[in-house]
Amino acid sequence: MDFKLKIWRQKNAQAKGSFRTYPVSDVSPEMSFLEMIDYLNKQIIESGGEPITFEQDCREGICGSCGLYINGRPHGPMRRTTTCELHMREFSDGETIVIEPWRSKAFPVIKDLVVDRSSFERVMHAGGFISVDTGSAAEANSLPVSKHNSDKAFDAAACIGCGACVAACKNSSAVLFAAAKIAQYALIPQGKAEAKERVDRMVKQMDTEGFGYCSNTYGCEFDCPKGISVDFIALMNREFFSSKLCKQIPGKYTRKV
Amino acid sequence: MQKLDSKIPDGPLADKWKNYKAGLRLVSPANKKKIEIIVVGTGLAGSAAASSLGELGYKVKVFCFQDSPRRAHSVAAQGGINAAKNYRNDNDSVYRLFHDMIKGGDYRAREANVYRAAEVSNDVIDHFTALGVPFARDYGGTLDTRSFGGVQVSRTFYAKGQTGQQCLLGTYSSLNRQIAKGTVKMYPRRDMLDIVIIDGKTRGIITRNLLTGEIERHSAHAVVLATGGYGTVFYLSTLGLGSNASAAWSAFKKGAFFANPSFIQIHPTSIPVLNDYQCKLTLMSESLRNDGRVWVPKQKGDKRHPVEIPEDERDYYLERRYPAFGNLVPRDVASRAAKERCDAGYGVGDTGLSVYLDFKDAIAKQGEDKIRDKYGNLFEMYEKITGINPYRQPMRIYPAGHYTMGGLWVDYNLMTTIPGLFAIGESNFSDHGANRLGASSLMQCCGDGYFILPNTISDYLADDIRTGKIPEEDKEFEKAEKNVSDRIKRIMSVKGKQTASSFHKRLGKIMWDHCGMRRDAEGLKKGMELLKELEKEFWSDICIPGSDRELNQELEKALKVADFFEVGRLMCEDALQREESCGAHFREEHQTETGEAKRDDSKFAFVGAWEFQGQDARPKLHREELEFKYVELKERSYK
Ligand SMILES: Cc1cc2nc3c(=O)[nH]c(=O)nc-3n(C[C@H](O)[C@H](O)[C@H](O)COP(=O)(O)OP(=O)(O)OC[C@H]3O[C@@H](n4cnc5c(N)ncnc54)[C@H](O)[C@@H]3O)c2cc1C
Ligand code: SF4
Ligand code: FES
Numbered sequence: 001m002d003f004k005l006k007i008w009r010q011k012n013a014q015a016k017g018s019f020r021t022y023p024v025s026d027v028s029p030e031m032s033f034l035e036m037i038d039y040l041n042k043q044i045i046e047s048g049g050e051p052i053t054f055e056q057d058c059r060e061g062i063c064g065s066c067g068l069y070i071n072g073r074p075h076g077p078m079r080r081t082t083t084c085e086l087h088m089r090e091f092s093d094g095e096t097i098v099i100e101p102w103r104s105k106a107f108p109v110i111k112d113l114v115v116d117r118s119s120f121e122r123v124m125h126a127g128g129f130i131s132v133d134t135g136s137a138a139e140a141n142s143l144p145v146s147k148h149n150s151d152k153a154f155d156a157a158a159c160i161g162c163g164a165c166v167a168a169c170k171n172s173s174a175v176l177f178a179a180a181k182i183a184q185y186a187l188i189p190q191g192k193a194e195a196k197e198r199v200d201r202m203v204k205q206m207d208t209e210g211f212g213y214c215s216n217t218y219g220c221e222f223d224c225p226k227g228i229s230v231d232f233i234a235l236m237n238r239e240f241f242s243s244k245l246c247k248q249i250p251g252k253y254t255r256k257v
Numbered sequence: 258m259q260k261l262d263s264k265i266p267d268g269p270l271a272d273k274w275k276n277y278k279a280g281l282r283l284v285s286p287a288n289k290k291k292i293e294i295i296v297v298g299t300g301l302a303g304s305a306a307a308s309s310l311g312e313l314g315y316k317v318k319v320f321c322f323q324d325s326p327r328r329a330h331s332v333a334a335q336g337g338i339n340a341a342k343n344y345r346n347d348n349d350s351v352y353r354l355f356h357d358m359i360k361g362g363d364y365r366a367r368e369a370n371v372y373r374a375a376e377v378s379n380d381v382i383d384h385f386t387a388l389g390v391p392f393a394r395d396y397g398g399t400l401d402t403r404s405f406g407g408v409q410v411s412r413t414f415y416a417k418g419q420t421g422q423q424c425l426l427g428t429y430s431s432l433n434r435q436i437a438k439g440t441v442k443m444y445p446r447r448d449m450l451d452i453v454i455i456d457g458k459t460r461g462i463i464t465r466n467l468l469t470g471e472i473e474r475h476s477a478h479a480v481v482l483a484t485g486g487y488g489t490v491f492y493l494s495t496l497g498l499g500s501n502a503s504a505a506w507s508a509f510k511k512g513a514f515f516a517n518p519s520f521i522q523i524h525p526t527s528i529p530v531l532n533d534y535q536c537k538l539t540l541m542s543e544s545l546r547n548d549g550r551v552w553v554p555k556q557k558g559d560k561r562h563p564v565e566i567p568e569d570e571r572d573y574y575l576e577r578r579y580p581a582f583g584n585l586v587p588r589d590v591a592s593r594a595a596k597e598r599c600d601a602g603y604g605v606g607d608t609g610l611s612v613y614l615d616f617k618d619a620i621a622k623q624g625e626d627k628i629r630d631k632y633g634n635l636f637e638m639y640e641k642i643t644g645i646n647p648y649r650q651p652m653r654i655y656p657a658g659h660y661t662m663g664g665l666w667v668d669y670n671l672m673t674t675i676p677g678l679f680a681i682g683e684s685n686f687s688d689h690g691a692n693r694l695g696a697s698s699l700m701q702c703c704g705d706g707y708f709i710l711p712n713t714i715s716d717y718l719a720d721d722i723r724t725g726k727i728p729e730e731d732k733e734f735e736k737a738e739k740n741v742s743d744r745i746k747r748i749m750s751v752k753g754k755q756t757a758s759s760f761h762k763r764l765g766k767i768m769w770d771h772c773g774m775r776r777d778a779e780g781l782k783k784g785m786e787l788l789k790e791l792e793k794e795f796w797s798d799i800c801i802p803g804s805d806r807e808l809n810q811e812l813e814k815a816l817k818v819a820d821f822f823e824v825g826r827l828m829c830e831d832a833l834q835r836e837e838s839c840g841a842h843f844r845e846e847h848q849t850e851t852g853e854a855k856r857d858d859s860k861f862a863f864v865g866a867w868e869f870q871g872q873d874a875r876p877k878l879h880r881e882e883l884e885f886k887y888v889e890l891k892e893r894s895y896k
Binding site: 085 | 417
């Protein structure tokens with residue numbers, strides 16, 4: 001197969017980037033998308049150029065490192081598929097493929113296709129945990145958790161932190177990412193004790209980082225490679241509003257982390 | 258010469274850890290605040306250790322090469338995590354878990370360490386549950402378990418086929434809590450390139466900031482390596498592409514002994530190589546062998562579609578050869594059996610290098626929904642990669658490089674031979690002998706990080722309460738920094754024609770062919786020669802575009818490959834020295850009449866720990882004799 005690749009090149013965070021076009025030929029349909037870029041990079045390096053920089057590690061859709069904006073969609077055309085799981089058999093011979101980094105104020109470009117997602121980290125620092133010290137846990141089966149809720153919590157916890165939801169959203173909102181964590185803990189008894197402060201702090205941190213508001217267009221769910229459901233956003237909103245109501249009682253929920 | 262002292266405490270096996278721990282010294286809360294600890298690695302081992310040390314009140318600095326600690330390769334573990342809870346009432350116990358691991362490791366691990374790992378396994382499950390890790394549950398709300406290879410009880414806790422991800426997100430959440438509190442400072446996007454030793458004690462590390470290329474000094478009172486495995490030495494493996502040996506290797510070159518480097522597990526069920534541009538193999542969890550049946554056609558070169566091959570023309574070779582364990586034999590046995598069938602000409606697929614893993618019977622018996630519930634994400638992953646729907650036709654699988662039982666030698670305190678340098682998780686050698694049983698690595702990583710290291714490191718640090726901050730201006734830091742900078746300069750200045758990946762690929766092939774699933778003296782020697790030649794070519798023809806003062810992924814790769822040449826040679830050296838077959842280490846010269854591994858306990862019941870002797874000198878072998886007081890050494894039979 002032959003393709004024309006239009007790829008975003010940007011030397012560093014300060015530089016102004018632009019698209020460059022690269023023809024690639026003899027691509028096998030069995031190659032994954034990133035193997036195809038490896039193949040192109042090898043040719044670029046061997047002819048004295050600088051390879052395209054992109055992020056990756058596991059190449060099996062679980063670490064959340066990779067993430068390219070392909071033909072106007074985060075992670076490309078296939079639903080529930082990360083960039084590294086995408087294969088060239090999904091494209092047609094001769095096609096022009098446009099490849100860009102995530103675009104969001106909260107994810108500044110570092111180089112070529114690599115962006116800085118540390119804003120996600122800070123949202124997690126704000127409340128993405130249950131406060132329990134090593135050694136203080138009770139016997140695991142002493143607290144039964146309904147299978148239904150536990151399975152739902154798992155579905156929420158399957159988020160890989162890739163940032164596609166932000167890239168897919170016209171407001172660059174990170175609510176699907178945050179809601180997944182908030183919902184995971186809100187659904188199980190272990191997470192209840194600090195549920196209200198958690199949602200409060202994580203939402204505040206999203207604002208601070210410059211992520212936009214949610215206007216319910218659901219582009220995030222559509223492009224999320226793990227199929228994280230927007231139902232979790234509704235759950236988060238419920239948590240958030242009830243946390244606001246409880247805030248009226250002074251001092252009651254102002255425990256330190 | 259340093260004497261290898263494993264520091265295994267006296268007393269009955271079951272009381273060793275309890276009594277030893279009670280005697281360990283403590284550091285007072287006020288003094289902990291003055292003590293800094295570096296943890297390199299944020300996988301299960303590293304993030305568990307760092308968060309626990311932070312909770313205790315130490316000042317912790319944590320490093321990883323990814324942009325976030327959540328992306329450490331522990332995230333990719335699929336099948337599960339063991340614990341001796343005996344929730345199924347199937348007569349499981351700490352002793353039985355210990356025994357299974359010792360036997361599974363083919364009697365090449367330390368009894369005391371393995372027992373301790375089994376002992377703390379239950380605490381790990383309790384802690385994860387409290388952290389909100391969504392393990393699979395039964396309808397009554399209690400935790401579910403499943404069986405895994407090499408054992409006859411059901412003790413593996415799981416979260417679909419994403420157990421590693423869920424456990425890692427658990428340790429990551431504890432880490433985040435400490436980062437928010439300010440006890441832990443996170444340094445992502447750093448490659449650790451050297452350790453710094455001052456007056457005989459480990460006092461810091463040298464890192465390269467992967468965004469700016471800056472070489473940085475970081476000091477501390479002790480350093481913990483939790484840098485994972487080096488299966489990427491085979492190029493094609495189930496590890497993440499950034500996985501490396503470099504951190505452990507830099508410690509080796511500074512005097513830390515490297516134990517059993519050739520003990521490397523080849524996992525039986527990976528998706529086979531599909532094209533020539535592949536740089537990574539994807540694992541299909543061992544848990545699939547609970548319900549999947551492995552077979553090849555009875556007829557050589559049978560090219561029929563698998564669903565057209567009738568039942569009586571299929572050879573379920575694991576069930577045939579090992580009736581007691583069937584498809585659930587340990588990994589080393591299953592891998593060799595697959596290779597044996599393929600080498601004999603019965604393999605399937607275009608290359609003849611794969612076998613079938615079939616769910617037809619399980620689906621017929623349990624229904625597609627039940628199978629989807631258990632393995633949904635794995636089946637999906639398989640279909641995405643191969644384009645084949647495994648609910649309709651069998652998967653094709655083949656063995657792939659997976660897990661390194663070998664690693665930095667540590668004593669009972671998890672300290673290496675360099676004072677103040679600790680190694681935990683997959684980066685050390687301690688608990689899996691010559692073969693790891695499924696679901697026991699996550700267990701060991703978490704046990705090391707949460708429950709063992711925090712105690713033993715405190716005992717070590719009790720001597721450091723008056724030391725004060727370690728100055729980064731010390732001449733040892735300067736020297737180490739210069740070493741690193743010189744090496745980078747040297748590699749950048751080659752300006753050759755070939756890429757780091759193309760060298761890595763060739764190196765991997767040498768290792769796979771000469772130091773892989775089956776080894777012999779001649780092949781190992783040949784492998785070492787080939788590595789030497791290729792290494793020479795590398796240092797005269799490696800091409801790294803761009804500069805070292807920016808984000809430069811080619812430089813990152815090249816530095817790792819450069820170390821793999823040396824690691825590969827040590828692996829061959831170790832495999833050559835071990836004139837027996839045990840676990841994953843199979844020497845053609847040492848097998849039984851039926852082709853099983855033949856151990857030689859009279860000569861090789863030891864840990865082979867290698868000491869660096871200089872760049873071009875042969876490393877020196879030290880032996881730590883293994884004593885077995887609680888298990889009887891037997892031929893490992895799964896028949
Ligand atoms: C596909 C797969 C499936 C598996 N399934 C299971 C399973 O079901 N059950 C089980 O028990 N085990 C399983 N294992 C094994 C298990 O996952 C690993 O052994 C374990 O997770 C290793 O954890 P770790 O903390 O030691 O290292 P890792 O999780 O590999 O983490 C290594 C850390 O070190 C950092 N690092 C490495 N080198 C450097 C450097 N030079 N500089 C700075 N930082 C560095 C990395 O950034 C990372 O944070 C599986 C392994 C694989 C590959
Ligand atoms: S919610 Fe989905 S798209 Fe967003 S970070 Fe998580 S996995 Fe990625
Ligand atoms: S590389 Fe890990 S999700 Fe794509």
